[in-house]
Amino acid sequence: MTLAYPLDRAPFAHDLRRPEGESERDPLGVDGVRAVYARGKEIFAEEEDADYVYRVMSGAVRTCKILSDGRRQISDFYLPGDVFGIEPGEAHRLSAEAVCDAVVFKMKRKPLMMLSETDCSVSRKLFTLSLHNLTRSQDHMLLLGRKSASERLIWFLMDMARRIPADRIVHLPMSRQDIADYLGLTIETVSRAMTQLQDDGLIELRGCRDVVLRDRDSLEDIAAG
Amino acid sequence: MTLAYPLDRAPFAHDLRRPEGESERDPLGVDGVRAVYARGKEIFAEEEDADYVYRVMSGAVRTCKILSDGRRQISDFYLPGDVFGIEPGEAHRLSAEAVCDAVVFKMKRKPLMMLSETDCSVSRKLFTLSLHNLTRSQDHMLLLGRKSASERLIWFLMDMARRIPADRIVHLPMSRQDIADYLGLTIETVSRAMTQLQDDGLIELRGCRDVVLRDRDSLEDIAAG
DNA sequence: CGTCTCATTGACACCCTTCAAACGAAGTGG
DNA sequence: CCACTTCGTTTGAAGGGTGTCAATGAGACG
Numbered sequence: 001m002t003l004a005y006p007l008d009r010a011p012f013a014h015d016l017r018r019p020e021g022e023s024e025r026d027p028l029g030v031d032g033v034r035a036v037y038a039r040g041k042e043i044f045a046e047e048e049d050a051d052y053v054y055r056v057m058s059g060a061v062r063t064c065k066i067l068s069d070g071r072r073q074i075s076d077f078y079l080p081g082d083v084f085g086i087e088p089g090e091a092h093r094l095s096a097e098a099v100c101d102a103v104v105f106k107m108k109r110k111p112l113m114m115l116s117e118t119d120c121s122v123s124r125k126l127f128t129l130s131l132h133n134l135t136r137s138q139d140h141m142l143l144l145g146r147k148s149a150s151e152r153l154i155w156f157l158m159d160m161a162r163r164i165p166a167d168r169i170v171h172l173p174m175s176r177q178d179i180a181d182y183l184g185l186t187i188e189t190v191s192r193a194m195t196q197l198q199d200d201g202l203i204e205l206r207g208c209r210d211v212v213l214r215d216r217d218s219l220e221d222i223a224a225g
Numbered sequence: 226m227t228l229a230y231p232l233d234r235a236p237f238a239h240d241l242r243r244p245e246g247e248s249e250r251d252p253l254g255v256d257g258v259r260a261v262y263a264r265g266k267e268i269f270a271e272e273e274d275a276d277y278v279y280r281v282m283s284g285a286v287r288t289c290k291i292l293s294d295g296r297r298q299i300s301d302f303y304l305p306g307d308v309f310g311i312e313p314g315e316a317h318r319l320s321a322e323a324v325c326d327a328v329v330f331k332m333k334r335k336p337l338m339m340l341s342e343t344d345c346s347v348s349r350k351l352f353t354l355s356l357h358n359l360t361r362s363q364d365h366m367l368l369l370g371r372k373s374a375s376e377r378l379i380w381f382l383m384d385m386a387r388r389i390p391a392d393r394i395v396h397l398p399m400s401r402q403d404i405a406d407y408l409g410l411t412i413e414t415v416s417r418a419m420t421q422l423q424d425d426g427l428i429e430l431r432g433c434r435d436v437v438l439r440d441r442d443s444l445e446d447i448a449a450g
Numbered sequence: 451c452g453t454c455t456c457a458t459t460g461a462c463a464c465c466c467t468t469c470a471a472a473c474g475a476a477g478t479g480g
Numbered sequence: 481c482c483a484c485t486t487c488g489t490t491t492g493a494a495g496g497g498t499g500t501c502a503a504t505g506a507g508a509c510g
Binding site: 454456461468470 | 481482483484485486487488489490491492493494495496497498499500501502503504505506507508509510
C-alpha cells in the first residue's frame with residue numbers, strides 16, 4: 001500500500017467521499033465544512049475579511065501578494081494537511097487560489113480563536129504552525145535574495161520532492177507561471193533553467209509536470225547551499 | 226518630553242541603568258537577565274541550541290542566514306521592544322548579531338515554553354508574535370522577489386521611518402552592507418539608489434546614516450506598490 | 451483536425467553585479 | 481595642528497544573468 005501522503009503530513013481522518021457541506025471536526029478542535037475549488041478559483045482575496053481558517057484536504061493551494069501593476073509573488077504552496085489563511089488581524093494579507101482542483105476544509109476563525117483562549121493545546125498548535133510557516137519563509141527569503149535561477153529551481157524541486165508523496169517521480173501540481181512567481185523569476189527563465197538541469201543530467205523531464213530526480217546527491221548539495 | 230520609542234513599540238518598564246545580570250521579568254511573564262553586545266558581536270549562531278529567547282531593549286539586532294560561499298541574507302532587523310530568537314525546534318535556524326551596540330533581555334526558553342502550556346495568554350502572545358513576524362516576511366518576500374532596487378530601498382526607508390522614533394530625520398543604525406543584505410542587493414546598488422533618490426528630491430542625506438524624507442507622499446505611494 | 455492553453459526556444463535589451471578607484475569621516479600618532 | 485591610517489561609502493566602467501518580446505512547439509480537448 002502506498003500512502004497518499006507522508007505520515008507527518010497526513011491531514012486527518014476525513015473521508016473525501018463524504019458529501020460537501022456536512023459538518024466535521026478539524027484536528028485543531030473546531031468544526032467546519034469542506035469546500036471544493038476548481039483550478040484557478042479564488043478562495044479568498046487580499047483585504048477580504050478573514051472569517052475562516054483553512055486546511056487543504058486534497059489538491060494544492062497558493063497564497064500570493066500582487067502589486068498594483070500586476071507583479072505577483074507567491075508566498076507559499078499548501079499541500080494536503082497544510083493549514084492556511086491564519087492572519088494576525090481581521091483581514092487577509094494575501095489572496096489564496098486553488099493551484100489545481102482542490103478540496104479544502106474551512107472552519108470559522110472566531111470559534112477557533114475563542115477556543116485558543118481557554119485551551120492551551122490549541123493556542124500552542126497555532127503557535128507551532130505559524131513558527132513552521134515563518135521558518136519556511138526565512139528559507140524562501142534567502143532564496144529570493146541571494147540565489148541564482150538554477151539554485152532557486154533546485155531548492156524548489158527538492159522541497160516538492162520532500163513534501164509530495166512519490167519516490168522516483170515528482171509530479172508538480174502547478175504551472176511554470178506559478179513556479180516563476182514563487183521563485184521570483186519569469187516563466188522563460190524557469191523553463192530555461194529546467195532544460196539546463198536536464199542537459200546537465202541532474203533531472204529528467206517526463207512531460208513538463210513530471211520530474212525525475214536523476215542525481216539526488218548533487219541536487220541535495222546545491223539545495224543545501 | 227520625547228519618547229524613546231513609539232508607544233506601541235515600547236519594550237517594558239526596565240530601567241536601562243540597572244546593573245547587567247540582575248534578574249528581571251519580561252512582559253511574556255518569565256524572568257531573565259540583560260546582556261550587552263558591542264557592534265557586530267554575535268548573539269547566537271545558526272545551528273546553535275536555542276536555549277534563550279531575546280527582546281531588544283536598546284540598539285538594534287539583525288538575524289541572518291549565510292550560504293557556504295558567504296552570500297548573506299538578513300531576515301529582519303529588531304528594534305527596542307522586538308522579540309527574536311524563537312524557534313520551532315531545538316536549534317536556531319538563523320544567527321543573530323548586534324547591528325550597533327545593543328542591550329538585549331534574555332530569558333530561558335524552557336520556562337517560557339512550560340508557562341505557555343498552562344497559561345493561554347502566554348501561548349497566544351507567542352502566537353501573535355510569530356504571526357506578526359510572518360506578515361513582515363511576506364512583505365519582505367514580495368520585495369525580494371518582485372521589486373526593483375529603488376522600490377526596495379524606499380520600502381525599507383519607510384519601514385524604518387515607521388519603526389524608528391523620529392519625525393523629520395530617520396537615523397539608520399545599520400551600514401550599507403546590512404541594508405544591501407536585507408534588500409537582496411549589493412552595497413554599490415544601495416548606494417547608487419540612495420543618491421538617485423536624493424537627486425530626484427525624494428530624500429536628503431545628512432551624512433550616510435541620516436535620511437530626511439522630503440516627499441513623504443510620493444515615498445508612501447511607491448512603498449505601497 | 452482545429453483550437454486553446456501552456457511550455458520552450460531565440461534574439462536582444464537592461465538592470466544589477468563585479469571590479470576598481472576615489473572619496474570622506476573618524477581616530478591615532480607625531 | 482597636521483599627516484597618516486583605517487574603514488565605510490560613493491562613483492565609474494564593463495560584464496553577465498535575467499527580463500522582454502516574439503515565434504515556435506507540444507499536449508489536452510472537443
